[in-house]
Amino acid sequence: MNCRQFEEQITSAVDQYLQGDDRKEFYDHAFRCPQCRKAFERERFIKTLLQRRLRIVQTPHEISHAIVAETGSTDPDALLHSLQAPSPRSHRTARFFLAVAAVFVLGFLVVSSPSPDSSPLSAQRADVIAQSAAMYAGLLAGWMKPQISSAEPEVLEAFFEGKTGFPVHVHSLRDYTPVGALLNEASGVPLAHLVYTSNGKTVYIYQTCWNTVQDGRKLKIPDQVKKTLCAGRPYIDESFDGRTFILWTEGRTLCGAIARMGQQDLLSHLPLAEASLPGAR
Amino acid sequence: MKAIGKTSKQREFESEALPHADLLYNYALRMTNNSADADDLVQETFLKAFRFWDKYEKGTNIRAWLFRIMKNSYINRYRREAKEPDTVDYDEIQNFYNTIRDESADSHDAQDSAFGNLLDDDIATAIADLPEDFRTVVILCDIEGLTYEEIAEFLDCPLGTVRSRLHRGRSLLRTRLLKYAKDRGYAVEG
Numbered sequence A: 001m002n003c004r005q006f007e008e009q010i011t012s013a014v015d016q017y018l019q020g021d022d023r024k025e026f027y028d029h030a031f032r033c034p035q036c037r038k039a040f041e042r043e044r045f046i047k048t049l050l051q052r053r054l055r056i057v058q059t060p061h062e063i064s065h066a067i068v069a070e071t072g073s074t075d076p077d078a079l080l081h082s083l084q085a086p087s088p089r090s091h092r093t094a095r096f097f098l099a100v101a102a103v104f105v106l107g108f109l110v111v112s113s114p115s116p117d118s119s120p121l122s123a124q125r126a127d128v129i130a131q132s133a134a135m136y137a138g139l140l141a142g143w144m145k146p147q148i149s150s151a152e153p154e155v156l157e158a159f160f161e162g163k164t165g166f167p168v169h170v171h172s173l174r175d176y177t178p179v180g181a182l183l184n185e186a187s188g189v190p191l192a193h194l195v196y197t198s199n200g201k202t203v204y205i206y207q208t209c210w211n212t213v214q215d216g217r218k219l220k221i222p223d224q225v226k227k228t229l230c231a232g233r234p235y236i237d238e239s240f241d242g243r244t245f246i247l248w249t250e251g252r253t254l255c256g257a258i259a260r261m262g263q264q265d266l267l268s269h270l271p272l273a274e275a276s277l278p279g280a281r
Numbered sequence B: 001m002k003a004i005g006k007t008s009k010q011r012e013f014e015s016e017a018l019p020h021a022d023l024l025y026n027y028a029l030r031m032t033n034n035s036a037d038a039d040d041l042v043q044e045t046f047l048k049a050f051r052f053w054d055k056y057e058k059g060t061n062i063r064a065w066l067f068r069i070m071k072n073s074y075i076n077r078y079r080r081e082a083k084e085p086d087t088v089d090y091d092e093i094q095n096f097y098n099t100i101r102d103e104s105a106d107s108h109d110a111q112d113s114a115f116g117n118l119l120d121d122d123i124a125t126a127i128a129d130l131p132e133d134f135r136t137v138v139i140l141c142d143i144e145g146l147t148y149e150e151i152a153e154f155l156d157c158p159l160g161t162v163r164s165r166l167h168r169g170r171s172l173l174r175t176r177l178l179k180y181a182k183d184r185g186y187a188v189e190g
Ligand SMILES: [Zn+2]
Pocket: A002, A003, A006, A029, A033, A035, A036
């Protein structure tokens, strides 16, 4: 058994589904290979932790009594409807944006001119910087799911073909290869997302319609950032807790890149025209 | 028509469906991480089950049937506003996550003891924050103690899918718990 085969068996071993030779080979490998043993122990620890800390609770008596009473009532459907009344807002959605807001507590995240008719939540959603930061966090944490996984730029380009109304660029990044992409929308405006990796490091690229952002009705961007971009220069920010954020335009497309590295490092991977690069932000 | 005493439907329902309330209640509680929501979800599930009781095929897995009703109710209530892709290949996601897992997750490995300081609430919150598919299998397997076979039947998916979601779910959970431990300042090995 090699390390890759071992990894595939970890979950079955944790849940005690391995038998006979499979089981023997698994534990032999665990004995010989400290790294694999560690991986096995980690997963087993999580299971044990849940079993120990989150015990099964009994259904509250009021609930069982209520069910018996309701199914015996003349009109259980009326009760059903009252229970199905939609909750005011998705808790998860709210929590997600709050988490993102907490992570990216940055001056420029604050929308420059608060629109009178929108809540802070929707204002934040319309902000392209907050949006791309949220997507980046979401992809890494597993909130967001890629719709296509491929290292072939042509395959990824074909995926976006005809779906966006602005050209999506699948850039060649120095040293990095694409791994996947997804497409979603905000206020009806398509957003393209691409992820590149190299040796376990990730570069995330966000693209949307530059005209729509300039127009400012559906998607917003702080004025100072817009000014920089309109002057043909990239907007660079390094204040993301060790991550760098770079925005630039390419024809009708607004592109953003986020990665856990310094600005010089990130710039060296991006296909930005030398001429457009400033000495500083 | 049904003024006096219980109908046979009610008696049957109470003896066959109600004994599984704990399975549903614990699932609801861990999915929502909120007991009021869990109460509503369980009641809604049983009321729907009662309403469609004649659709239940006697002798088939009633736990799976009830679970699916609850899962649909859950989705209807908590489906996120943002549209999510609905056709997703989980093997692809698996590969994708393996490739792009947060670099920071690897750089600080923790002593298991750091988890010992976490509150049960932290653990419950970390579970409730997992992506839905991973959350479901982790709850059913690690908290409710169901077998892979039963989970596969509940979710109507292959055993391999149950296993790979469990693997990924536990690993995501570990990453989150490490983060909590670190945020709380507990000893996290460098
Ligand atoms: Zn090994």
